[in-house]
Amino acid sequence: MPEFEPVLLWAIAALPLLGFAINGGAALAGRGTKALATIVGPGVVGLAFAIAVVNFLGMRGAELHGPIVESYWQWIVVGGLRIDAAFQLDPLSMLMTLIITGVGFLIHVFSVGYMHEDPGYVRYFAYLNLFVFFMLVLVLGASFPVMFVGWEGVGLCSYLLIGFWFKDREKADAGKKAFIVNRIGDFGFLVAMFMLYANLHTLDFVSVFEQAPVTFAYGGAAITAITLFLFLGAAGKSAQIPLYVWLPDAMAGPTPVSALIHAATMVTGGVYLVARSGVLYALAPVSSIVVAGVGAVTALFAATIGLRQYDIKKVLAYSTVSQLGYMFIGVGIGAYAAGVFHLMTHAFFKALLFLGSGAVIHAMHHAFHHSHSHWDAQDMRNMGGLRRFMPITWATMWVGTLAIAGIWPFAGFFSKDEIIWQTAARAVGPFQPWFRIYWVIALAAAMLTAFYMTRLMVMTFHGGPRMRDDEQRHLHEVSPVMWVPLAMLAVLSVVGGWINVPRAIADAPLLGWIPSSEWLHDWLHPVTEVADATLAANLPAFVEHAPVGGTELFWGAASFALAAIVMVLAYRRISSREIRPAVESAEPTGFGRVLYRKWYVDEIYDAFVVRPVLAASRAMARFIDEYLVDGAVNGVGYASRAFGWVGSRLQTGQLNSYAFAVVAGVLLLLAIVVLQ
Amino acid sequence: MLTRSLVLAAILFAIGTAGVVFRRNAIILFLCIELMLNAVNLAFIALSTSIGIQGQVFVFFVMTVAAAEAAVGLAIIISIFRLRETVDMKNFNLLRW
Numbered sequence: 134m135p136e137f138e139p140v141l142l143w144a145i146a147a148l149p150l151l152g153f154a155i156n157g158g159a160a161l162a163g164r165g166t167k168a169l170a171t172i173v174g175p176g177v178v179g180l181a182f183a184i185a186v187v188n189f190l191g192m193r194g195a196e197l198h199g200p201i202v203e204s205y206w207q208w209i210v211v212g213g214l215r216i217d218a219a220f221q222l223d224p225l226s227m228l229m230t231l232i233i234t235g236v237g238f239l240i241h242v243f244s245v246g247y248m249h250e251d252p253g254y255v256r257y258f259a260y261l262n263l264f265v266f267f268m269l270v271l272v273l274g275a276s277f278p279v280m281f282v283g284w285e286g287v288g289l290c291s292y293l294l295i296g297f298w299f300k301d302r303e304k305a306d307a308g309k310k311a312f313i314v315n316r317i318g319d320f321g322f323l324v325a326m327f328m329l330y331a332n333l334h335t336l337d338f339v340s341v342f343e344q345a346p347v348t349f350a351y352g353g354a355a356i357t358a359i360t361l362f363l364f365l366g367a368a369g370k371s372a373q374i375p376l377y378v379w380l381p382d383a384m385a386g387p388t389p390v391s392a393l394i395h396a397a398t399m400v401t402g403g404v405y406l407v408a409r410s411g412v413l414y415a416l417a418p419v420s421s422i423v424v425a426g427v428g429a430v431t432a433l434f435a436a437t438i439g440l441r442q443y444d445i446k447k448v449l450a451y452s453t454v455s456q457l458g459y460m461f462i463g464v465g466i467g468a469y470a471a472g473v474f475h476l477m478t479h480a481f482f483k484a485l486l487f488l489g490s491g492a493v494i495h496a497m498h499h500a501f502h503h504s505h506s507h508w509d510a511q512d513m514r515n516m517g518g519l520r521r522f523m524p525i526t527w528a529t530m531w532v533g534t535l536a537i538a539g540i541w542p543f544a545g546f547f548s549k550d551e552i553i554w555q556t557a558a559r560a561v562g563p564f565q566p567w568f569r570i571y572w573v574i575a576l577a578a579a580m581l582t583a584f585y586m587t588r589l590m591v592m593t594f595h596g597g598p599r600m601r602d603d604e605q606r607h608l609h610e611v612s613p614v615m616w617v618p619l620a621m622l623a624v625l626s627v628v629g630g631w632i633n634v635p636r637a638i639a640d641a642p643l644l645g646w647i648p649s650s651e652w653l654h655d656w657l658h659p660v661t662e663v664a665d666a667t668l669a670a671n672l673p674a675f676v677e678h679a680p681v682g683g684t685e686l687f688w689g690a691a692s693f694a695l696a697a698i699v700m701v702l703a704y705r706r707i708s709s710r711e712i713r714p715a716v717e718s719a720e721p722t723g724f725g726r727v728l729y730r731k732w733y734v735d736e737i738y739d740a741f742v743v744r745p746v747l748a749a750s751r752a753m754a755r756f757i758d759e760y761l762v763d764g765a766v767n768g769v770g771y772a773s774r775a776f777g778w779v780g781s782r783l784q785t786g787q788l789n790s791y792a793f794a795v796v797a798g799v800l801l802l803l804a805i806v807v808l809q
Numbered sequence: 810m811l812t813r814s815l816v817l818a819a820i821l822f823a824i825g826t827a828g829v830v831f832r833r834n835a836i837i838l839f840l841c842i843e844l845m846l847n848a849v850n851l852a853f854i855a856l857s858t859s860i861g862i863q864g865q866v867f868v869f870f871v872m873t874v875a876a877a878e879a880a881v882g883l884a885i886i887i888s889i890f891r892l893r894e895t896v897d898m899k900n901f902n903l904l905r906w
Contacts, residue, residue: 784905785902785905786903786905787899787902788901789830789831792829792830793830796830
């Protein structure tokens with residue numbers, strides 16, 4: 134096989150940066166024409182995608198000897214620390230690049246329609262291009278610090294885009310919340326980097342992952358601390374308990390932003406970080422239990438909140454948090470390929486669902502705008518029966534729903550099922566009690582997923598319309614520039630899962646007609662082999678049956694059947710219930726209210742974190758700043774004034790007293806000289 | 810002889826100093842300064858017997874400067890008197906805090 138040479142690797146990241154420069158310059162100059170932004174914005178991302186595809190094809194046909202590192206310039210040289218501005222191309226970063234540029238391109242195209250009437254159109258594309266650039270730096274960076282640059286950059290773009298309509302106080306606050314919560318995670322990332330450097334004296338991925346198995350003892354304190362701090366960073370970026378609270382609020386941004394940043398790409402950065410550092414996590418069993426545990430609890434917890442939300446984007450936001458939890462179960466239990474697989478399929482179907490909800494909101498907003506109604510265009514209680522008006526959106530969103538609910542043969546079935554099965558299979562050795570619990574939680578959360586997604590679809594598209602007649606007249610399907618990306622994502626949401634069909638299912642009689650088998654697993658093998666070997670060396674063999682019995686094929690079929698049954702039940706239950714528009718609805722009672730109010734987590738955080746921090750800050754300001762600092766500064770001023778006043782009293786203006794002082798001085802000097 | 814001359818010079822100088830410190834009349838102050846200068850002159854002359862001619866030469870310089878100083882000083886006192894009709898130094902304290 135020929136040697137693989139990357140083609141224009143730098144250009145993949147540089148193109149979106151160029152787009153940002155052009156759009157940003159045009160927006161600043163205030164002369165940004167929409168035509169320019171429409172061509173440049175999606176164009177640069179599309180070009181980057183084309184280059185990524187060329188590289189991918191080259192990589193497939195070539196033999197790989199470890200990751201390819203391209204160094205561009207020396208970035209930091211301090212003492213023994215040397216960090217290059219370098220990109221690293223290996224199967225994992227290749228896959229991430231394809232997802233980011235591919236899904237990103239579709240979302241850019243969708244944005245052309247969605248943001249068409251917005252006065253900030255050019256600025257919007259400038260931010261979006263900048264985001265793609267930083268996201269590519271995040272996944273292509275060849276060392277932790279370069280990755281951190283991308284990590285912080287996407288955080289910045291997320292802040293800018295959540296608060297895109299910054300004139301609305303609430304939306305600006307949501308941006309700030311996302312930024313501040315992410316800072317907590319970034320602290321963890323930084324500490325982990327410091328500790329890594331202290332132990333290994335390098336931060337390049339290649340050398341860190343070479344030296345780590347030699348330097349660190351299996352399950353040692355150092356590696357456990359490093360991986361836990363890294364996970365704190367991952368939990369902040371990927372919205373896991375306890376740092377998930379920013380993601381639902383991030384829905385204040387434009388809906389394509391939610392699709393791109395808060396579903397498909399940025400929030401998966403934490404999953405990517407853990408998968409990338411798989412070698413480290415394989416060495417730290419305690420961290421693995423924590424990562425998978427946080428993922429499992431988050432998956433279930435967020436899913437319960439999703440059951441009772443009425444804002445269509447909030448349902449999807451909690452669904453995203455829940456699905457990210459699944460990904461962390463995957464990378465936490467050491468099934469890195471499974472976690473990344475779910476990351477990829479989730480990028481397809483969740484981007485599809487978000488863009489679909491964007492199409493719905495766009496249409497509803499349009500209709501309410503025409504009738505001068507002040508109803509909430511995002512509240513599902515105000516929708517209903519949209520299927521008649523928006524058939525394409527309806528059909529594509531059902532594809533996304535079936536995919537996320539885990540219905541065979543849609544993409545989500547394969548990725549979610551692999552995670553659930555691997556959790557059962559890897560419940561061995563020290564992990565046994567933990568992973569068995571996680572397995573049950575993961576199954577339960579899958580049921581809830583099927584339920585809340587069906588509820589969303591029924592409330593939005595089925596039943597009778599709940600808006601008034603003059604609004605219905607203005608409801609219509611979105612333009613092709615918006616539904617074509619939806620259709621393409623729908624296709625991906627079906628076939629996306631076929632690249633990694635487990636052998637057990639591929640060999641099964643009825644389900645086995647899908648051609649490929651475990652391709653993704655083999656593709657990622659060069660990245661995960663060290664971690665896999667570490668796990669294999671320290672753990673007993675994986676089990677072949679679930680904790681309560683049953684093989685992989687049985688549980689695959691069972692989870693499919695359970696999801697299907699839940700969907701049918703949910704469909705019948707929700708469509709038989711009478712739903713009133715939001716203005717006529719009372720708040721739910723009993724346990725439903727607890728879920729509707731999101732378990733009161735925001736209120737609890739407000740009482741136990743936000744208020745104490747604010748109160749402490751105020752006390753600090755009063756005592757340290759106003760009392761100590763200001764006191765010291767003013768005190769110096771007062772002291773020198775008092776001293777000067779005392780000195781000035783000597784200056785009497787009387788000649789005699791001056792003469793006396795001179796004589797006294799002379800006598801004193803004389804006395805010193807004489808008496809010495 | 811030398812000792813007596815120097816003692817006399819010291820006494821004269823002390824009287825002059827005391828006058829400058831304790832008296833308030835500008836004219837008397839002025840005279841006391843002259844007294845101090847001449848006490849120094851006396852010491853110079855007395856010491857020139859044992860050291861050499863330089864002391865006597867120096868006395869001429871002192872007298873020249875004293876003469877110039879007297880001219881300027883008296884002129885200042887006269888103009889102050891014209892302005893204020895008094896030469897009591899107690900009243901001249903404008904240059905204080």
